[in-house]
Amino acid sequence: MSKGDITFHTRKWVRxxxxxxxxxLFGGSLLRWIxxxxxxxxxxxxxxxxxxxxxMSEINFVSSAEQGDLIEMGLTATHFGRTxxxxxxxxxxxxxxxxxxxxxxxxxxxxxxxxxPTPHGYDAITYDRDRVPNKHLGHFAPHA
Numbered sequence: 746m747s748k749g750d751i752t753f754h755t756r757k758w759v760r761x762x763x764x765x766x767x768x769x770l771f772g773g774s775l776l777r778w779i780x781x782x783x784x785x786x787x788x789x790x791x792x793x794x795x796x797x798x799x800x801m802s803e804i805n806f807v808s809s810a811e812q813g814d815l816i817e818m819g820l821t822a823t824h825f826g827r828t829x830x831x832x833x834x835x836x837x838x839x840x841x842x843x844x845x846x847x848x849x850x851x852x853x854x855x856x857x858x859x860x861x862p863t864p865h866g867y868d869a870i871t872y873d874r875d876r877v878p879n880k881h882l883g884h885f886a887p888h889a
Contacts, residue, residue, distance in 0.1 A: 751819035751835050755782050759814045769809040770816070770845070776804070779818060779834055779848065786820045787830050787853035791865045792876035795856040799829065802850035808843045815839040820851075822870045828862040829854050 757763075757778055765771040780798055787796035810816050817839050824831040834848040857863035867876070 751821050751833070753817040753819035753835075753837070755818045756839065757816050757818070759810045759812055759816060761812055764812055769811055770814075772804075772806060775816075775836060775846065779836065779851075782818050783820055783832060783834065783851050783853065786822075786832060787855075789877055790822055790830055790871060791853070791855045791867060792878060793855050793865065794878050795858075795860075796830070796853045797856060798851070799854045800850065800852040801848055804846055804848050806846045808838065808841075808845050810838050810845060816845060823850075825865075825868045827864050830865075 755778075759770050763770055763774040780801075784796065784798065788794050815838075816836055818834065818836045820832050820834050822830055822832050830853045832851050832853075834846075834851055836845045836847075837843060838845055854862050855865040
């Protein structure tokens with residue numbers, strides 16, 4: 746993955762509660778952060794707070810981070826489908842500049858009020874806030 750096509754927006758400080766038994770960053774914590782960041786990115790790109798994770802490809806951990814390290818996460822859209830958005834992610838250590846992991850494909854699906862996939866109508870990345878939903882969606886009642 747070339748560094749030029751990913752913008753790193755989110756940074757995290759590796760704290761004691763983020764560590765595994767080896768004293769390094771727990772992969773589950775990192776995946777939770779990536780999924781949250783990808784969800785926010787999908788909401789902004791699709792203009793809908795009802796975008797949900799559909800798929801994550803192989804996750805390639807190539808290094809780790811330790812307590813006190815700062816890491817940064819980057820995402821970029823790679824494909825707009827009719828009801829979906831595909832993106833690529835990279836996480837790196839800010840101190841060492843080493844890549845921690847890459848995920849080549851994360852797919853989010855745009856859902857309608859009925860909880861089913863619905864077309865979003867977009868085909869390009871936005872760098873403006875023109876698609877950000879203008880209200881908090883609150884609690885979603887489960888569909889019967």
